[in-house]
Amino acid sequence: MPHDLTLISTIAVSFALAFVFGYIANILRLPPLVGYLVAGIAVGPFTPGFVADTAIAGQLAEIGVMLLMFGVGLHFSIADLLAVRRIAIPGAVAQILLATAMGLGMMMLWGWTLGAGLVLGLSLSVASTVVLLKALEERSAVSTPNGRIAIGWLIVEDLAMVLALVLLPAFAEVLGGHAAGDAHGGHGAGNQNLFMVLGLTLVKVSAFVAISLILGPRVMPWVLRQVARTGSRELFTLSVLAIAIGIAYGASTFFGVSFALGAFFAGMVLNESDLSHKAATNSLPLQDAFAVLFFVSVGMLFDPTIIMREPVMVAAVVLLVIVGKSLAAFAIVMILGYPLSTALTVSAALAQVGEFSFILAGLGLAHGLMPKDGMDLILAGALLSITLNPLTFSITDRVTKWIRANPRLKAKFEDGRQTHFLALQGELEAARVKAAAKAAAHKTFSPEELAERFPLFTGLNPEQREVLVLHFVLKTYQPGERIIRAGDEADAVYFISEGEVEVSVNGRKISRLHAGDYFGEMALITGQPRSADVTALDYSKFATLSQRDFRRFLQRFPDIRKQMAAIAAERGEMNRQLLEDEPEETTPKSA
DSSP: OOOOOHHHHHHHHHHHHHHHHHHHHHHTTOOHHHHHHHHHHHHSTTSSSOOOOHHHHHHHHHHHHHHHHHHHHHTOOHHHHHHTHHHHHHHHHHHHHHHHHHHHHHHHHTTOOHHHHHHHHHHHHOOOHHHHHHHHHHTTOTTSHHHHHHHHHHHHHHHHHHHHHHHHHHHTTTTTOOOTTOTTOOSSGGGSOHHHHHHHHHHHHHHHHHHHHHTHHHHHHHHHHHHHHTTOHHHHHHHHHHHHHHHHHHHHHHHOOOHHHHHHHHHHHHHTSTTHHHHHHHHHHHHHHHHHHHHHHHHHTOOTTHHHHOHHHHHHHHHIIIIIHHHHHHHHHHHTTOOHHHHHHHHHHTSSOOHHHHHHHHHHHHTTOSOHHHHHHHHHHHHHHHHHHHHHHHHHHHHHHHHHHSHHHHHHHTGGGOHHHHHHHHHHHHHHHHHHHHHHHHOOOOHHHHHHHOGGGTTSOHHHHHHHHHHOEEEEEOTTOEEEOTTSOOOEEEEEEESEEEEEETTEEEEEEETTOEESHHHHHHOOOOOSEEEESSSEEEEEEEHHHHHHHHHHOHHHHHHHHHHHHHHHHHHHHHHHHOOSOOOOOOO
16 A cells, blocks of 8 residues: 655655764854755755745644744743843844845845835844853853843844734735635735734734733643643643644634744743753654744745855845944944943844744735845845854954054943943842742752752652652741641642751640651551641741542552551651650650
């Protein structure tokens, strides 16, 4: 029976060539993204040899877009953005407007339509966050003030492009295009009142955003936690993918929102969950794999002959990206009163184009706003600018060192422009402290810390401890606060992370327990009410397992159940003897 191997061959060859060219790019100290685009060119219809199925590659690319945007939303930090808002928001908006105007003017001089020039200008106005992070990581500059300003700037650009993805379809016919999938131009939205079309679009988007932000944080984290309780890594990973792709598809089907926007909000919703780090870790391999297919599929659209057919236009696009955008950003940062080193870092960060450029250009093609040559120009600009970006950063690094080595220039362009920069540093530090406190408030243990602090769990392998950590809920108590009351129904077992507690029965002190000890398991094992009072002696933190999770845990690990049952019986006998004999305070592990 014959089999259609088109899908398999497309994926296999794309992955193989992406690996080869990506590895070569890495050896040449270029971002692997360049290699992925070259791999797409190699399997595209404009080069000899094997030609991948463009329709299948396009659908795989859509999944790549969803997972890529899901990852952006999952790591999106409003706190970091707010810390650099005074420079990132006005700077990014002004730079997008200037770069779009330059691209629009250049294309209209060459006879392109308003819609084509607008799409190309917008596509060239934004830079790749992936490429920027790679460049900053190589310089150990991600957490520096200038690095965080550049990242915040690009986050604002990403948000602006999300808005553009929403509005572009609504304005497509007005700008000379057509509805998606209507190659002959539409007669629906184009003949309606523009404000009605725009209003309907905004209502749909607003409804989707409202549902996402109101219901999402209440429903999605709860779903993840319930799946995590099963202890199945496969189910947890599947749930993350179902949420990412399911919300993206539902947003497109029911609200007319792009896949990209739906996936972005899915990530934002899960970002507030205690399990967001786990979700990011489990989804990262598939996100990376499909992102590679996305870049390969973009490369397949590139016709290399554009470099020979339109060398002047290609050169103009590259100059706009590397020189025009950079100069615009440099001027904006300097006008806002920040040091020269900040202006140079932001300028180098923007001297390339990336993911959103391809997504927006693809949308422009789908709506007939931009000719095929427009996509080729954007891809040529992307390949050349990303390839040259390490050189751009190297030049700016040298200029910065030269400025700082010259006392007169340093005093004028660095030391004399520190007012806004110092204020921004204070806000960044405050945001870092707040984020650290929030992380500490939600953190229980890593699997390694769990085994180190609690000998009871040393027999579990790392994966089993990782599953157990997902079930913990962190609780804190103040000195003198009653944690457990005798006679209460058992609801959880408590593992002491920090602090000290006192155990008493009928007002008589029985024992003190410290970090690494646990209590509350006796009532859960026997099913009887609490037999002792437990009070915090100082500020204490506990990792707790609910009754249901504790019982499931013991069912999963019968050896630990036997161990805890034996310890619980020993404690109960010791407590009874202590109460009968009324001895001086000792330290049995009771509760």
